[in-house]
Amino acid sequence: MKLNKQIIKILVSSVKATHEHELGCGECFDEIHEFAEMELLGKSPEKAKPLVKEHLEKCGECREEYKALLKAMENLEVYQ
Ligand SMILES: [Zn+2]
Incomplete structure (x- = not known):
């Protein structure tokens, strides 16, 4: 039982982290x-914003939003 409690403690703290x-x-x-x-500018957003990259990989909703935004921005003259 003592071991189980310890494992739970470790699991909980890793989830928190x-x-x-x-x-x-x-x-x-x-x-x-x-x-x-x-x-769009060819910089490496995944290096500058790894947390955003991580979230986009996990979250379908944000990924869709990101794709739509990227598409919309691609059509802007500034990025062509
Ligand atoms: Zn999200």
């Missing part, structure tokens, strides 16, 4: 525009 480093959808939305801009 992950959450601290994860972006929520709201935070991701705030960064998505910059992320898309860097992508």
Whole structure:
């Protein structure tokens, strides 16, 4: 039993740690525009904003939003 409690403690703390480093959808939305801009400019957004990249990989909704944004921005003259 003692061992089980310890394992649970470790699991709980690792979940907590992950959450601290994860972006929520709201935070991701705030960064998505910059992320898309860097992508279009050929900079490496995944290096500058790894948390956004991570969130986009996990979250289908934000990924769709990002794709739509990227498409819309591609049509802007600035990025052509
Ligand atoms: Zn999201």
